[in-house]
Amino acid sequence: MKRLGLFQFAGFRYAVPLPRLLRVVHRCRCFPLPRLPHGVMSVLVDESRLVPLLNLHELLFAHGAAATSADYVVLIESEAGRIALPADTTSRIVPEAKGRIISLDETDAAAKSGEFHYQRNRFAILDVDNLIMSLLQTFGIPEVSSPGAGGIND
Amino acid sequence: MGLAGSSAERKLLFRLDKVGFVLSLSHVVEICKRIDNDLNLSCRDLPQGIIGALHFRQTRIPVVDPTIRLDVSSPVPLQEKAILVLKSAEGNWGLLVDEIVGIKAGEQFDDCPLPPLLKGALSSYYQKILLCEDEPFIVFEPEHYYGLAGSNR
Numbered sequence: 001m002k003r004l005g006l007f008q009f010a011g012f013r014y015a016v017p018l019p020r021l022l023r024v025v026h027r028c029r030c031f032p033l034p035r036l037p038h039g040v041m042s043v044l045v046d047e048s049r050l051v052p053l054l055n056l057h058e059l060l061f062a063h064g065a066a067a068t069s070a071d072y073v074v075l076i077e078s079e080a081g082r083i084a085l086p087a088d089t090t091s092r093i094v095p096e097a098k099g100r101i102i103s104l105d106e107t108d109a110a111a112k113s114g115e116f117h118y119q120r121n122r123f124a125i126l127d128v129d130n131l132i133m134s135l136l137q138t139f140g141i142p143e144v145s146s147p148g149a150g151g152i153n154d
Numbered sequence: 155m156g157l158a159g160s161s162a163e164r165k166l167l168f169r170l171d172k173v174g175f176v177l178s179l180s181h182v183v184e185i186c187k188r189i190d191n192d193l194n195l196s197c198r199d200l201p202q203g204i205i206g207a208l209h210f211r212q213t214r215i216p217v218v219d220p221t222i223r224l225d226v227s228s229p230v231p232l233q234e235k236a237i238l239v240l241k242s243a244e245g246n247w248g249l250l251v252d253e254i255v256g257i258k259a260g261e262q263f264d265d266c267p268l269p270p271l272l273k274g275a276l277s278s279y280y281q282k283i284l285l286c287e288d289e290p291f292i293v294f295e296p297e298h299y300y301g302l303a304g305s306n307r
Contacts (some may be wrong), residue, residue: 083271
């Protein structure tokens with residue numbers, strides 16, 4: 001049975017397939033580093049390795065209105081290694097069968113693979129690897145064009 | 155996770171704002187915890203990161219502010235900062251830091267590679283990070299801030 005991890009950040013709802021979502025950490029200690037690239041808020045230490053905490057809002061909406069910290073971090077395994085995403089409400093894990101998956105057409109967001117409709121709410125299903133790819137493409141470019149991806153607002 | 159360097163090598167920890175750095179104690183000639191009136195700010199070369207000259211042992215040595223190169227915003231007033239006098243092939247020079255954290259034995263650190271995602275973006279500024287009590291400390295490489303290698307950056 002496929003399951004999705006659900007979380008919210010800055011008023012938007014997101015879903016990550018469970019094999020990629022490792023765990024959620026509450027009040028994680030985050031550390032600033034100099035010269036972090038656009039889209040990276042800070043780093044945290046998990047199992048003796050550094051994990052970049054991505055500025056999800058800035059990456060998806062290409063502006064700097066995102067928070068600089070979060071109550072929770074969602075640890076995710078990607079093709080480019082472990083990453084962390086900020087979350088400001090308690091996450092839940094739900095079976096896909098409890099809701100409805102809506103596929104997106106090709107014109108939709110690169111970092112979003114679909115939508116999960118669950119209990120009258122819509123969650124953007126994050127395509128983590130595409131999100132990382134778009135991040136790598138923006139390194140060194142101060143003005144990033146929006147990948148067109150978005151969470152689903154309240 | 156391998157031990158970082160020789161366990162006999164002691165390391166000095168310092169901070170710029172909230173960012174931790176670690177430096178081999180073998181580079182350090184002296185720690186000046188009070189700047190007082192020994193720092194002359196009229197001799198500066200900001201493109202090289204030099205913010206003044208320190209009167210040190212009957213001579214004047216350049217003082218480098220690493221926050222310029224690293225783009226770190228320091229909240230500490232100049233008079234409350236410390237200067238590490240470091241040795242190099244070109245002679246002694248001063249490194250301006252916000253806070254001296256302390257000295258620890260090399261065996262208290264673990265290697266911690268930069269994440270693949272960050273390696274490309276950060277490697278021109280620093281290449282190595284060590285963990286001490288689950289806190290990352292950037293390995294400070296003095297040659298990138300002063301001397302022939304630093305002047306070519």
